[in-house]
Amino acid sequence: AVVSTQSTGNLLHYESSLNCQNLIDTFSAAGLLQCVSRPTRITDHSTTLIDHVYFNQPENLISCNIATIDLSDHLATVTQVQLTQCNSVAHYPWRHIGHNNFPDNELSHRKFNTANDLKFQELVREIKWTPITEDMDTNTAYYNLLSPYTDAYNLAYPQSTSHTRRLHERKNPKPWILPWLEDACSRKNNMYHNLQLNPSPKHL
Numbered sequence: 001a002v003v004s005t006q007s008t009g010n011l012l013h014y015e016s017s018l019n020c021q022n023l024i025d026t027f028s029a030a031g032l033l034q035c036v037s038r039p040t041r042i043t044d045h046s047t048t049l050i051d052h053v054y055f056n057q058p059e060n061l062i063s064c065n066i067a068t069i070d071l072s073d074h075l076a077t078v079t080q081v082q083l084t085q086c087n088s089v090a091h092y093p094w095r096h097i098g099h100n101n102f103p104d105n106e107l108s109h110r111k112f113n114t115a116n117d118l119k120f121q122e123l124v125r126e127i128k129w130t131p132i133t134e135d136m137d138t139n140t141a142y143y144n145l146l147s148p149y150t151d152a153y154n155l156a157y158p159q160s161t162s163h164t165r166r167l168h169e170r171k172n173p174k175p176w177i178l179p180w181l182e183d184a185c186s187r188k189n190n191m192y193h194n195l196q197l198n199p200s201p202k203h204l
Contacts, residue, residue: 003032003054011049012039037062040075053079071145072138110157120156127152156201164203 009020011034024034032054040051052075055061060082067076127148132141168182 001032002081003027003057004077004079005052005054006074007050007052008147009050011036011052012047026129027054033058035061035079036077038063038066040066040077041073042075043073051075051077055079055081057081069145071132071141102121108159108161110159112157116156120152123156124149124151 007023009017009023011020011024012105014020014024027034033056035053035055036049036051037051037108039047041048053064062080062082064077067078080166132144166179166182168179168186170177173182
């Protein structure tokens with residue numbers, strides 16, 4: 001989980017601020033590590049770190065940086081994490097059911113390669129950034145920044161979905177035909193087949 005917050009606690013004063021220490025302790029107790037280490041709001045007379053990013057998997061944290069984009073009086077935080085596929089049965093025991101209505105059968109992915117990278121760079125270069133720099137409203141400027149960037153990303157790296165069939169899955173699986181029942185039916189059919197081929201007490 002990634003939690004991004006704006007707080008009144010200036011973490012640059014962590015050593016001397018009891019409130020900041022309590023804040024970090026609270027998130028730490030929940031297994032969340034604060035990732036931002038540089039000021040996120042800079043004025044003529046002060047620098048503060050009041051925009052925080054908390055992450056509960058520090059081993060998968062790639063970077064946490066500050067983007068100097070003049071959209072508001074706060075600098076943007078940019079956090080990059082490594083996405084890993086968890087063991088779905090261990091994390092979500094009910095997913096072992098595995099019929100078509102459940103996520104284990106549907107795998108979504110994006111293809112990242114040199115050709116798509118070049119396409120994405122070309123699409124970003126074609127974006128008209130003038131509405132962002134001219135509009136002084138923060139929310140509108142943020143939308144004008146995010147919307148074309150997201151469109152370019154989805155065009156360059158379209159999302160594809162594939163279905164993974166189970167070993168004994170039927171052509172039209174029913175929700176009540178669970179995987180273990182499919183396996184049992186397959187064993188029964190094999191035993192019946194062997195009995196027909198070789199009628200003997202062994203196959204009764």
